[in-house]
Amino acid sequence: MLRFDDRVxxxxxxxxxLGRSHALLLAERGAKVVVNDLGGALDGTGASAGPAAEVVELITKNGGQAxxxxxxxxxxxxxxxxxxxAVDTFGKIDIVVNNAGILRDRSFGKMTVEEFDAVLAVHVRGSYLVSRAAYPYMKEAGYGRVVNTSSPAGLFGNFGQANYSTAKMGLVGLTRTIGIEGARNGIKANAIAPVAWTRMTESLLPAEFEAKFTPERVSALVAYLVHDSCEVSGEVFTVGGGKVARVMVAEGPGWRSDDISPEAVADNWGAIMAEQPYVLTAADSMKAML
Ligand code: NAI
Structure with missing residues (x-):
């Protein structure tokens, strides 16, 4: 059994x-957990200490520490x-699961700058700021695990979610770079793109999804990714309904010419759009241009 004794x-x-489910699972398996939640509405308005306190009460009742x-x-x-x-209560910080999120859906033409900024602030800025605050402690300890929460809507795009998909793809970049920079200090960062039945999706998903797409089925992957034994870093996974799959940012073989021109680009469009064989890193991408 993967356990988290002595991990914070x-x-x-x-x-x-999802966050509630992640916290309950980690605590059940021995982690000491900071249960953070602003306690506002789905659109990020309002605040209440109630939701975080309720989850802590449940963890404590079950014999955990939070x-x-x-x-x-x-x-x-x-x-x-x-x-x-985390540091004041439990003495250190080993694991950060950036999960907080809000929605301000509106079609691209109608979305306000305020709606765009508010969503980026919670997802991108929030994940950056919490990771940034934890990073010096992780560096010092030579150990850290970060999971950021992306979304299929960000990876693949989604109607009415220009703000949300921008934010969620932004988290892929953040994750991959923390993964690269953290490697020398034992810090691993990965991202999940979940699907689960929560207050965020209950009005969007078909009713029959409720039983299959439980938050617990997402938390199983999160727990693996933040465990000592996890070896991957900088990766992204879709997860939902019991299925987990690696998502790759891949570059196709492409086409090159010393005589590149707009017409030559048009003439070679088939080769430019080819998918195989692909490369997966910036270094390999650069090498293929030489
Ligand atoms: P949820 O609305 O149940 O949970 C989000 C939590 O974040 C809420 O409890 C909310 O109070 C908290 N929160 C919002 N702004 C905050 C802030 N500024 N500071 C601290 N806490 C804040 O929604 P759900 O579905 O559990 O979402 C969790 C994460 O998973 C989000 O990042 C969401 O975008 C992402 N996600 C969820 C999917 C799903 O199918 N449920 C699909 C793809 C991504």
Missing amino acids: AIVTGAGHG VANADNVATPEGAQAIVQA
């Missing part, structure tokens, strides 16, 4: 849905306070 974890947005925190991940002070709660 932060799960953001853990008052509801502390509640209701700070906002999207402000530097809030992110710092979340990490401080």
